[in-house]
Every structure is written in C-alpha cells, then in structure tokens.
Amino acid sequence: FLNWRAPKPADAVAAAAWRGAADRLYAVGAPRLDEAQACAVFEALGIEGPGSRIVTAPEEATGFSGPVAVKLLSPDILHKTDAGLVRLNIEGDAAIGATVAELLAIAREKFPQAVVKGVLVAPMHRGLAEVILGYRRDPEVGPVVMLGMGGVLAELKRSYCVRLAPVSEATAMEMIAELPELKLIQGFRNLPRGDVAALARAIPSISLLACLDGAAVQEAEINPLIIRAEGQGAVAVDGLIALG
Numbered sequence: 001f002l003n004w005r006a007p008k009p010a011d012a013v014a015a016a017a018w019r020g021a022a023d024r025l026y027a028v029g030a031p032r033l034d035e036a037q038a039c040a041v042f043e044a045l046g047i048e049g050p051g052s053r054i055v056t057a058p059e060e061a062t063g064f065s066g067p068v069a070v071k072l073l074s075p076d077i078l079h080k081t082d083a084g085l086v087r088l089n090i091e092g093d094a095a096i097g098a099t100v101a102e103l104l105a106i107a108r109e110k111f112p113q114a115v116v117k118g119v120l121v122a123p124m125h126r127g128l129a130e131v132i133l134g135y136r137r138d139p140e141v142g143p144v145v146m147l148g149m150g151g152v153l154a155e156l157k158r159s160y161c162v163r164l165a166p167v168s169e170a171t172a173m174e175m176i177a178e179l180p181e182l183k184l185i186q187g188f189r190n191l192p193r194g195d196v197a198a199l200a201r202a203i204p205s206i207s208l209l210a211c212l213d214g215a216a217v218q219e220a221e222i223n224p225l226i227i228r229a230e231g232q233g234a235v236a237v238d239g240l241i242a243l244g
Contacts, residue, residue: 020044022212031243034075034117038239042222045205048235052122058097067091067124069237070099072107076114078240083110089124096121125235128194129185130224133202133236135165135209137218137244143210147175147203149182150224165207172203185227194227198234218244 021044028037039049054073055061072085080086084106087099100119107116134146145167148160161178163171176182176196185194202225209217222236 021208025212025217025241025243028243030075032075033241033243034073035071035239036073036117036120037075038220038241039236041220041241042206042236042239045208047202047205047222047225048233050122050125050235050237052120054118055100055121056118058101061096061100061119061121062093064093064096064121064123068096069120069122069124070096070103071120071122071238072103073117073120074107074111074114075117077107077111122237125226125237127226127228127232127234128192129182129227131179131182131199131227132160132221132223133206133225134222135206135217135220137210137216143207145203145207145210147172147179149179163207165210167204167207169200169204172200175203176200193230195230195233196227198232199225199227202234202236216244218242 021041024037024041024044025033033041036052036054039052043049067089068091070087070090071080077083077085085103087103090096090099100121103119104116107114130150132146132148132150134148135143136146137143141164143165144162145165146160146162148158159179159181161175163175167175176199182196184191186196187193206220206222209220219242220240222239224238225234225236227234
C-alpha cells in the first residue's frame with residue numbers, strides 16, 4: 001500500500017456513471033455535501049439510495065406510508081445520531097410532523113450556527129447485514145477504498161479491509177472474503193443468503209470517485225449500506241462526501 005500509483009482509468013461502462021456523479025458534485029458548489037446530495041452522487045454511481053423526501057416544516061410531513069426514519073438535514077452536523085437528531089420507526093402523519101418539529105427545535109437550540117436545510121424522511125430499510133463503504137484520497141498512497149462492518153459494529157469492532165482505488169468486482173469479492181462477519185450472509189450454517197453480488201458491485205462504484213480529478217473528492221462514506229436478501233440488492237441509507 002506504500003507504493004503510489006495513479007488511479008486506473010475507468011472502463012467504458014463505468015464512464016457514464018462517474019460523469020453523472022461529477023455533474024452532481026460540480027452543481028453543489030460547496031466543500032461538503034449534505035446527506036441528500038451525497039446519496040444523489042452515490043445513486044449516479046449506481047448505488048441505490050434511501051428514497052428520502054426533504055420537508056422543511058411539520059405541515060409538509062404528510063402522505064408517508066409505513067414506518068419511516070426522520071433525520072435532520074445539515075452539512076454542518078456530521079454525526080446526527082450522537083447529536084440526538086435521528087428518530088427511527090416513526091409512523092403516521094401526526095407523529096412524523098411532531099418529530100420534524102422536535103428535530104428542528106433541537107437543531108436551533110444546540111446548533112444555532114449550523115446551516116439547516118430541513119429534515120429527511122425516508123422509508124425504514126431492513127436487511128441481513130450492514131457494512132460501511134469508505135473512500136479517501138490519502139496524501140501518501142493516493143485514493144483508497146475501504147470496506148468494513150457497519151452500523152454499531154463499526155464502533156464495537158474494527159473489522160475492515162482497504163485497497164487502492166478504483167477496484168474491480170473481482171477485487172471487491174476478495175475484500176468481502178476478508179471480513180469473517182460477512183460469512184453470515186454467504187450460506188453459513190444455512191442462514192439466509194444476502195445479496196453479496198450487489199455489495200460486490202457497490203464497492204467498485206464508490207471507488208470510481210478516484211477518477212473524478214476535476215471534482216476531487218477528499219473523503220466519502222456510506223454508513224450503513226444495508227445488504228438485503230439474495231437478489232434484492234443493497235441500499236445506502238446514510239452518506240457523506242467532502243471535496244478536496
């Protein structure tokens with residue numbers, strides 16, 4: 001990992017994806033993207049997004065079916081769970097509207113200097129495993145991509161692997177094989193199989209950020225990427241991107 005090399009050129013199939021991502025990055029015009037903007041870039045790279053809707057007032061929080069996740073939207077508050085700005089499994093227009101009002105009030109009180117763009121309301125997504133996908137332009141070795149266990153496991157146990165970016169699907173499969181926890185979704189003891197193929201596509205997708213020289217991404221992260229059952233894909237429910 002200490003031998004620097006220039007990023008590999010993207011192949012023709014990937015070129016359209018990273019050009020679409022670059023267009024979204026250029027349009028932001030800010031050094032740090034909010035969660036909605038970051039997930040839009042990941043979607044342009046081919047990674048499914050959470051299907052969020054932005055609301056700016058409680059009365060706008062109508063028409064949602066089923067339980068939802070409600071999160072403050074601000075590029076200045078990175079760890080919203082730690083700040084008490086995330087609520088899960090909220091159901092019904094009245095409850096969602098009250099939660100929107102609560103989060104906006106907390107943000108005004110605790111983070112008066114932060115830019116608040118509203119509140120994200122998204123369907124609750126569930127799967128068989130959660131991983132963290134990271135990208136970083138390291139000053140010593142260049143662009144790297146990281147795969148690790150996501151959600152609370154990211155804090156409880158440092159289980160991860162790193163490669164120089166961009167990577168192929170074959171390399172992505174090698175990375176998946178390095179994490180023993182992911183054996184649980186690969187038929188271990190007849191447990192339900194997860195969509196490992198979708199994860200193997202997502203890793204090269206985020207690694208394509210290495211090719212965006214004109215809109216240099218310093219850091220990016222999806223945490224968590226939820227791996228659904230086999231054949232049902234993977235969804236990025238939270239993310240961040242910082243430009244160099």
